Amino acid sequence: MAIVAVASSSKRLDAMRMMLFWSLVLLFLAAQAYVRLAPSDPALWHVAPRADSDKSFANGVVRRVPGVGQAGFQRLDALILATPRTVLLAGSPAEGMATYVSRTPIMGFPDYTTVITAGDDLLIYGRSRFGRRDLGVNAARVEGWIRALTAG
Template sequence: MMKLSLLIGLALLAAFLWVRLAPSDPARWHQLPDPEPAPRGPGHVLARLEAQAGHMAALDAIIRDTARTRVLAGSLEEGMITYVTRSKWWGFPDYTTLARRGDDLVLYARLRFGASDFGVNAARVGKWRGRLGQGG
């Protein structure tokens, strides 16, 4: 019984470390789907916003102000930025790409691990849109 408990504990530790330490490859995550399809399922959110003057910079500041969020790749000058936001306890990474597309801004949020994020990405994107003044 003790061996089984030890094995389960080690498996949980390995899973925790993989989620926390797995590298985030910008070549994989710093992109938008092309063509832009409907989101691929739970944990995937694709939102279009009206790109008024200064909105991309304002949204970038809002996103950077989000807890446990950092820039993975890109810049305002490039017209596309990808962020990684990690969950508080396990550190699950969610990736969000903000990009200028014609007269719109596109936000594409997606999870890396699991089949669902229980609505976390949709809520986060809605909060950012609300702070920008473009609804949730």
């Protein structure tokens, strides 16, 4: 009788482990769906940077590109839109401010980049939507765009 009780208890424990496993899988899939499907509200993300010079912070950067003017904004717009998994959210170079959404390759986390004219300069404000830190992803992306813009 004791062997039957142990086997029954073991089966219940296995069933609880499987239920926990599938609950965690479901939770992960729900979080992933939210990250990928949550709408990007332009009212929240299509905003000018609060800084007017180079600045780095935990989940993003602001960079100033001096002297490139409107023609530079047009070239930068083409560079940004040629970046994989990047689309225009709001605005345009003709309006003097544009915001783009770039998504990470595997998880699809959205990062937002706003470009605004400041005289003949451009201000580029890149930041992540989720998390407190972006591990330098926005800085690397923005600085890569600046290198490509100023190289050609």
